[in-house]
Amino acid sequence: MYETFANLIKDHLGLAFLIGLLCVGGFIFLIWWTCSMYHKMKNIEELPCSAHSDKLDVLSSISEKINNLPCQDHKLKIEKQIDKHGSIESSISSINTSITYMQKSIDSLTQSLQRNKGIITDPFTQTRSPLSITPNGYDMIQKLGINEMFENNWLRIKFLIEENTQSKNPYDIQQFCIEQAVVFPEKFLKDEELTKIKMDAYTTGSSLTSYMKVIAVMARDRYFEENGINVTDVDIYDPNIPSG
Known part of the structure; x- marks a missing residue:
């Protein structure tokens, strides 16, 4: 073991x-x-x-x-070109508006000549500078309730003037109001309000331009009042009136 x-x-x-x-x-x-x-x-x-x-x-x-690369310089150049392009578009738009306004004014004068046998008249405004509303114009305002329409749209009209007037002198503001109101009435009044005015224009044989000039004068006067501008200053800046 x-x-x-x-x-x-x-x-x-x-x-x-x-x-x-x-x-x-x-x-x-x-x-x-x-x-x-x-x-x-x-x-x-x-x-x-x-x-x-x-x-x-x-x-x-x-x-x-x-x-620091050139791309930054290129970016600045591109931004400048975009700004320049926007300025050109704005100028072209302004020119187109002026041309359209002239066309509508000529149409209105033609209607006035045909209706008054060769006498150029506007039933609601008189052309003596500065533009003002005639007694017939005030009657039309009362009949159609233009004052109420204007009050309902004043804030957007005021915004339109403040954001788009390139010059702040009284004459340019007046021209802006007139041209915009005549060419783009929808910027100043609602569709149903314009329809009411158009129906009255058809009935009386007047042009829509005559009605919208009244709206333009109301817009000019209200804007001048709120900004402390004297309406008679329009003549001072009117290039068609010789100075001195």
Whole structure:
């Protein structure tokens, strides 16, 4: 029995020792690898502050260079061209409005000549500067309730004048009101209000232009009143009236 036990130890000790040695070695290697990874991760966490700072400096430098590239100059040139294009469109629109106003005025005069046998008259306004409303015009205002229509639309009329008059002298404001009211009556009155006026114009044989000139004078007078402008100053800036 003793010899058998001794032989077992002798035969198997070398293998068991080797296995134990490998296990211990593997355990030690695992501990070393874990410690190494821990220190690497800790070092990485400590690096970004300075590294990010360097990257931010680089990005800032690149951004500054980009801003100084010719593209910025091109952008400014494009913006100037857009502004210039908008100004040209505004001028063209103003010219078209003036031409259309002249056409409508000629039509109105033609109707007046035909109706009054060669005498040029406007039933509601007189052309002596500054333009004013005649007694017949005030009768028409009372009959159709123009005052109420005007009050209902005054805020948008006022906004239209303030936002679109290029010059602030009285004559230009008056001309703007007249041209816009005659050419674009829908900017001054609602559809149902215009329909009522058109029906009266058809009945009396008058032109819509005559009615809208009354609205224009009302708009001019109200705007002048609210802005402290004397209506007689229109003549001072009228290029058709010789100065001095």
